[in-house]
Amino acid sequence: xxxxxxxxxxxxxxxxxxxxxxxxxxxxxxxxxxxxxxxxxxxxxxxxxxxxxxxxxxxxxxxxxxxxxxxxxxxxxxxxxxxxxxxxxxxxxxxxxxxxxxxxxxxxxxxxxxxxxxxxxxxxxxxxxxxxxxxxxxxxxxxxxxxxxxxxxxxxxxxxxxxxxxxxxxxxxxxxxxxxxxxxxxxxxxxxxxxxxxxxxxxxxxxxxxxxxxxxxxxxxxxxxxxxxxxxx
Numbered sequence: 001x002x003x004x005x006x007x008x009x010x011x012x013x014x015x016x017x018x019x020x021x022x023x024x025x026x027x028x029x030x031x032x033x034x035x036x037x038x039x040x041x042x043x044x045x046x047x048x049x050x051x052x053x054x055x056x057x058x059x060x061x062x063x064x065x066x067x068x069x070x071x072x073x074x075x076x077x078x079x080x081x082x083x084x085x086x087x088x089x090x091x092x093x094x095x096x097x098x099x100x101x102x103x104x105x106x107x108x109x110x111x112x113x114x115x116x117x118x119x120x121x122x123x124x125x126x127x128x129x130x131x132x133x134x135x136x137x138x139x140x141x142x143x144x145x146x147x148x149x150x151x152x153x154x155x156x157x158x159x160x161x162x163x164x165x166x167x168x169x170x171x172x173x174x175x176x177x178x179x180x181x182x183x184x185x186x187x188x189x190x191x192x193x194x195x196x197x198x199x200x201x202x203x204x205x206x207x208x209x210x211x212x213x214x215x216x217x218x219x220x221x222x223x224x225x226x227x228x229x230x231x232x233x
Contacts, residue, residue, distance in 0.1 A: 008037060010037060029226060031226070031230050037110050038067075045074050051077075053100055055096050056079055056081050080096040089196075090198055094191065097170055104167055125209060129169070129209075130209045131199070131208060133162060133211065134213050134214070134217045143160050147211075150211070154200045154204070173198065176191075179198050179201045
């Protein structure tokens with residue numbers, strides 16, 4: 001059974017994108033005539049996803065006027081507001097979990113653009129997560145993780161960059177406190193922590209699968225990358 005719920009990370013402040021993000025959240029910046037996040041929503045709807053949670057913080061009040069309730073895509077949008085301080089990827093996912101339910105779900109970074117066909121994602125991760133990896137761009141030459149067959153590992157000879165697209169089981173968060181400990185933000189309510197340490201812990205247990213996607217992908221992290229993407233470069 002394919003996931004029917006998804007999370008789009010959209011809470012970041014987009015500091016490297018200023019001045020563009022002073023009045024517009026990065027996922028709402030336009031690429032080829034529509035907001036970045038709309039590209040994801042279209043793909044999720046085509047996949048059969050019914051409910052999409054959008055986590056928000058910076059300029060949170062701009063999302064509902066721009067996206068509405070999701071009806072234009074045949075979706076139901078739910079907004080998970082994190083307050084004035086974004087909770088990072090791990091904290092944001094944990095905060096959104098009551099809206100995501102108990103089944104596996106898709107999570108996508110709202111500030112990437114990719115022509116990956118979401119229908120090729122597995123219906124369920126074999127373990128706790130399934131990640132899409134891409135070739136390393138110049139701004140991340142060292143990569144993030146290694147791929148050995150279909151298993152993602154923290155280290156290895158051939159490292160790739162995490163595309164910001166994955167399928168997760170809620171259980172990835174079950175022991176988050178044991179993994180992140182008392183790191184900065186983990187003692188806050190709601191807690192603020194990154195997802196990467198939890199993924200690495202799962203990798204040590206061979207519980208993260210992955211795929212190497214060789215199509216078009218952009219981390220829209222600077223105004224220059226946005227302009228190049230918008231121009232079709």
